[in-house]
Amino acid sequence: MSHVKRLVLIGNGMAGMRTIEHILKLSTEAYEITVFGEEPHPNYNRIMLSSVLAGGVELSDIVINDWDWYTENNIKLYTGDPVTSIDSVGKKVISASGIEVAYDILIMATGSNPFMLPLPGANKEGVIGFRNIKDCQIMMDTSKTYKKAAVIGGGLLGLEAARGLLNLGMDVNVIHIHKYLMDRQLDQSASLMLQHDLEQQGMKFLLEKHTASIVGRRRVQGLTFADGGEIEADLVIMAVGITPNVELAKRTGLKVNRGIVVNDYMETSIPGIYAVGECAEHRGIAYGLVAPLYEQGAVLAKRLAGTVTAGYAGSVTSTKLKVSGVDVFSAGYFNDKPGMRSLRFQDEIDGIYKKIVIQDNRLVGAVLFGDITDGAPLFSLIKSGESIEGREKELLLGFSTGKAGESLASKLGKMADDEIICGCNGVTKGTIAEAIGNGCSSVAEIKMCTKATGSCGGCKPQVEALLQLYAGDTIGEPVKEGICGCTSLGRDEIVESMKAMHLMSVKEVMNVLEWREPEGCSKCRPALNYYLGMLYPAEYKDEKESRFANERYHANIQKDGTYSVIPRIYGGVTSPAELKKIATVAEKYDVPLVKFTGGQRLDLFGVKKEDLPGIWEELDMPSGHGYGKALRTVKTCVGNTFCRFGTQDAIGMGIRLEKAFERINTPAKVKLAVSGCPRNCAEATVKDLGVVAIDGGWELYVGGNAGVKVRASEFLCVVKTEDEVVEWTSAYLQYYRENANWNERTANWIERVGLESIIKALENAEDRQALMGRIEETLSYSKDPWKDIINNDDLRKNFHTLSGVETVNS
Numbered sequence: 001m002s003h004v005k006r007l008v009l010i011g012n013g014m015a016g017m018r019t020i021e022h023i024l025k026l027s028t029e030a031y032e033i034t035v036f037g038e039e040p041h042p043n044y045n046r047i048m049l050s051s052v053l054a055g056g057v058e059l060s061d062i063v064i065n066d067w068d069w070y071t072e073n074n075i076k077l078y079t080g081d082p083v084t085s086i087d088s089v090g091k092k093v094i095s096a097s098g099i100e101v102a103y104d105i106l107i108m109a110t111g112s113n114p115f116m117l118p119l120p121g122a123n124k125e126g127v128i129g130f131r132n133i134k135d136c137q138i139m140m141d142t143s144k145t146y147k148k149a150a151v152i153g154g155g156l157l158g159l160e161a162a163r164g165l166l167n168l169g170m171d172v173n174v175i176h177i178h179k180y181l182m183d184r185q186l187d188q189s190a191s192l193m194l195q196h197d198l199e200q201q202g203m204k205f206l207l208e209k210h211t212a213s214i215v216g217r218r219r220v221q222g223l224t225f226a227d228g229g230e231i232e233a234d235l236v237i238m239a240v241g242i243t244p245n246v247e248l249a250k251r252t253g254l255k256v257n258r259g260i261v262v263n264d265y266m267e268t269s270i271p272g273i274y275a276v277g278e279c280a281e282h283r284g285i286a287y288g289l290v291a292p293l294y295e296q297g298a299v300l301a302k303r304l305a306g307t308v309t310a311g312y313a314g315s316v317t318s319t320k321l322k323v324s325g326v327d328v329f330s331a332g333y334f335n336d337k338p339g340m341r342s343l344r345f346q347d348e349i350d351g352i353y354k355k356i357v358i359q360d361n362r363l364v365g366a367v368l369f370g371d372i373t374d375g376a377p378l379f380s381l382i383k384s385g386e387s388i389e390g391r392e393k394e395l396l397l398g399f400s401t402g403k404a405g406e407s408l409a410s411k412l413g414k415m416a417d418d419e420i421i422c423g424c425n426g427v428t429k430g431t432i433a434e435a436i437g438n439g440c441s442s443v444a445e446i447k448m449c450t451k452a453t454g455s456c457g458g459c460k461p462q463v464e465a466l467l468q469l470y471a472g473d474t475i476g477e478p479v480k481e482g483i484c485g486c487t488s489l490g491r492d493e494i495v496e497s498m499k500a501m502h503l504m505s506v507k508e509v510m511n512v513l514e515w516r517e518p519e520g521c522s523k524c525r526p527a528l529n530y531y532l533g534m535l536y537p538a539e540y541k542d543e544k545e546s547r548f549a550n551e552r553y554h555a556n557i558q559k560d561g562t563y564s565v566i567p568r569i570y571g572g573v574t575s576p577a578e579l580k581k582i583a584t585v586a587e588k589y590d591v592p593l594v595k596f597t598g599g600q601r602l603d604l605f606g607v608k609k610e611d612l613p614g615i616w617e618e619l620d621m622p623s624g625h626g627y628g629k630a631l632r633t634v635k636t637c638v639g640n641t642f643c644r645f646g647t648q649d650a651i652g653m654g655i656r657l658e659k660a661f662e663r664i665n666t667p668a669k670v671k672l673a674v675s676g677c678p679r680n681c682a683e684a685t686v687k688d689l690g691v692v693a694i695d696g697g698w699e700l701y702v703g704g705n706a707g708v709k710v711r712a713s714e715f716l717c718v719v720k721t722e723d724e725v726v727e728w729t730s731a732y733l734q735y736y737r738e739n740a741n742w743n744e745r746t747a748n749w750i751e752r753v754g755l756e757s758i759i760k761a762l763e764n765a766e767d768r769q770a771l772m773g774r775i776e777e778t779l780s781y782s783k784d785p786w787k788d789i790i791n792n793d794d795l796r797k798n799f800h801t802l803s804g805v806e807t808v809n810s
């Protein structure tokens with residue numbers, strides 16, 4: 001009797017999951033797949049952590065496959081639960097939490113660990129590597145309190161970390177053991193030019209320095225060096241290389257050198273167990289960049305799907321530094337060795353350096369600084385190993401004869417179709433041209449079709465140039481980006497079309513506006529649902545299936561799959577009776593944790609999905625919307641009710657605002673606060689809208705945020721009465737609802753459109769009244785979502801099965 005084979009993947013990272021994606025494409029349903037991940041997240045783009053740290057990219061933007069993707073593909077995912085042992089005889093894995101899963105095929109993709117120098121004091125608080133979301137979060141949090149950072153290691157990772165920390169406002173010293181930065185990728189000339197440019201950006205370097213110890217009490221306070229020197233540091237990032245994560249493999253008895261030894265088909269020394277990614281060692285090499293790991297994944301997937309493959313033969317690698325303002329590329333051999341010749345070009349005026357390394361008339365290496373447009377074609381030549389005899393100087397001076405000022409699109413036009421444009425994903429110019437020919441008209445669409453630009457993003461300029469070349473008006477305007485890969489239309493065009501054609505459902509919008517993906521995606525479906533609800537509050541029926549899980553269940557999904565429930569406590573003011581009720585419910589349902597939130601609410605953590613309706617019913621309190629893109633909380637200080645400094649009734653004002661705007665859907669979450677005097681105990685100036693009492697009136701501030709990027713709010717207006725506070729707040733919130741992009745916080749919106757334009761839209765009393773009328777109309781249709789479910793037998797019965805798009809929500 002044949003049974004579906006059970007495939008277990010250990011490591012929910014970039015290489016392992018790319019392998020699974022390939023397998024799903026090659027042979028759907030051939031395997032019953034289980035994935036274990038040590039990190040408490042779905043699969044994300046580790047490469048982009050540098051961009052998250054540098055700012056401009058949110059953690060939610062770097063998810064590759066969200067939670068729903070696993071469900072949709074019938075993959076059982078255990079996160080935050082590492083596999084701790086493998087029984088290779090009984091063919092099963094056991095996780096830290098005790099889960100046992102049997103396998104027929106086991107893939108190990110456990111990645112690497114940062115190499116932590118075993119220095120005295122290395123275990124102090126504030127000493128970390130830079131490898132995962134947690135490290136990234138620690139750096140972002142630390143920068144809010146501390147100012148002095150030291151990065152040990154001036155390689156790719158160290159420099160990208162240093163740039164991010166500078167952007168976070170820290171003072172950064174990079175300590176490098178070698179005389180030249182990026183000594184594993186660059187020659188001396190390129191390295192010196194790089195150092196110069198980074199110093200101009202504010203980075204400081206201590207070169208040829210051997211760190212001797214890390215000093216401080218519990219937390220790091222500084223570093224000492226072998227030459228007797230020392231510096232102060234409140235945060236130390238070790239970026240001195242990585243070591244394959246092979247402990248589990250060793251315990252299992254797999255053959256391990258530096259990495260888990262694999263053959264050309266990624267088979268380890270034990271039949272049925274494969275290894276892929278940074279943890280694997282192939283022909284003596286454990287790679288540390290995604291391109292070779294993705295190649296390995298493609299080979300392994302073919303092998304497991306029973307497709308013919310020649311096997312993996314090893315890779316030549318190329319790297320680009322992801323630091324804005326400096327362009328650095330390196331591939332193959334970058335320093336001359338006996339038997340090699342090199343040609344160099346250095347332009348100190350424009351800061352350009354090029355070097356190509358040749359052996360036996362073949363290109364074996366290249367280093368580019370300042371202008372890296374020739375990186376892709378040079379890398380193709382290195383990989384192809386073809387003779388470049390007689391073309392050496394042409395290659396050095398500009399690949400495609402490179403006339404001064406020649407556009408990138410024109411250069412790319414001269415390239416052969418089989419040249420690689422996206423190094424990370426091995427995507428050729430021909431493949432991208434074909435995707436454009438098949439109708440892809442934006443970078444996002446090309447990413448969806450080909451994966452190009454989906455990893456480090458370094459090939460985006462080339463892909464944009466190809467779009468200009470093949471989809472633009474000859475070489476005209478760049479093709480604009482849509483709200484997601486399913487469309488090339490932007491938010492305003494979509495909303496205008498909805499109005500003009502009176503489109504009334506998500507499906508209709510996608511049909512009429514010719515969506516590329518008929519079902520849409522997790523970016524556009526919730527956005528369309530929001531825009532339709534905003535335009536037609538009376539007629540539009542909210543589509544549950546276009547909402548994130550948090551919003552479907554009206555509770556926040558937690559990392560272990562349980563939910564957290566926050567009842568509404570207006571203005572943060574409760575009563576003994578209310579507290580008793582919450583306590584009774586928490587006891588009855590065995591709620592493991594009851595905690596105050598930053599917004600002065602009580603949060604019940606660890607609630608099972610099936611208990612949600614019962615808990616809501618027994619609490620008999622309105623939903624606090626702690627999960628939604630809606631008004632979350634109005635935080636208040638005690639105001640003149642008890643405080644001797646208070647000039648106004650902050651509590652009363654806060655409760656009035658919360659009662660007025662609870663249940664309003666907004667493009668992104670909205671938090672308010674009211675302080676009773678300028679001492680501002682309710683922290684009103686880091687809220688989406690903050691109200692601060694003054695003598696005889698109130699000041700209103702907007703666009704504040706205390707999240708990853710702290711932003712102080714900006715002064716909007718001063719008013720005398722509580723009624724005026726409500727009027728301005730109504731108008732401001734409705735103007736935000738009508739004009740911001742879905743998922744755009746007020747802080748980002750105001751930065752994008754400018755406070756001036758908002759003041760202009762609100763300064764006229766008639767306009768304010770009109771906006772207030774529209775928000776009141778919308779509010780008149782809103783109902784408490786918990787009551788809605790509890791009182792509807794059908795909804796309550798089918799509560800478990802509410803499905804929709806997936807959660808990367810905060």
Ligand SMILES: Cc1cc2nc3c(=O)[nH]c(=O)nc-3n(C[C@H](O)[C@H](O)[C@H](O)COP(=O)(O)OP(=O)(O)OC[C@H]3O[C@@H](n4cnc5c(N)ncnc54)[C@H](O)[C@@H]3O)c2cc1C
Pocket residue numbers: 010011012013014015016017036037038039046047048049050081082083084109110111112130131132157245248276277278279287288289290291293320322424456
């Ligand atoms: C900040 C940063 C920037 C980078 N930039 C680039 C770049 O620009 N270009 C480039 O090519 N590469 C870059 N890299 C390297 C690239 O991210 C890695 O090569 C790639 O992620 C390796 O993939 P992997 O799947 O082998 O390992 P990982 O992505 O690390 O995945 C391994 C996963 O396995 C999990 N795991 C480990 N042990 C267990 C266990 N016992 N049970 C369950 N799960 C386990 C780990 O927690 C991890 O989530 C960068 C790396 C970092 C940290």
Ligand SMILES: NC(=O)c1ccc[n+]([C@@H]2O[C@H](COP(=O)([O-])OP(=O)(O)OC[C@H]3O[C@@H](n4cnc5c(N)ncnc54)[C@H](O)[C@@H]3O)[C@@H](O)[C@H]2O)c1
Pocket residue numbers: 117152153154155156157158160175176177178181182183184209210211239240241242287288289319320321322
């Ligand atoms: N843009 C990219 O492609 C990119 C970005 C980040 C990370 N990565 C990858 O992540 C991995 C880790 O990166 P990395 O920069 O840590 O590794 P790396 O090996 O590239 O660089 C480490 C650097 O640390 C220096 N060093 C070693 N010991 C030291 C010491 N005691 N004190 C000071 N300096 C010391 C080395 O000279 C070397 O230049 C690599 O595989 C890298 O390819 C790639």
Ligand code: SF4
Pocket residue numbers: 637638639640643644645646647650675676677678679680681682
């Ligand atoms: S903000 Fe002013 S009124 Fe409110 S608690 Fe602080 S000091 Fe008192």
Ligand code: FES
Pocket residue numbers: 421422423424425452453454455456457458459460
């Ligand atoms: S080169 Fe990295 S995503 Fe294309």
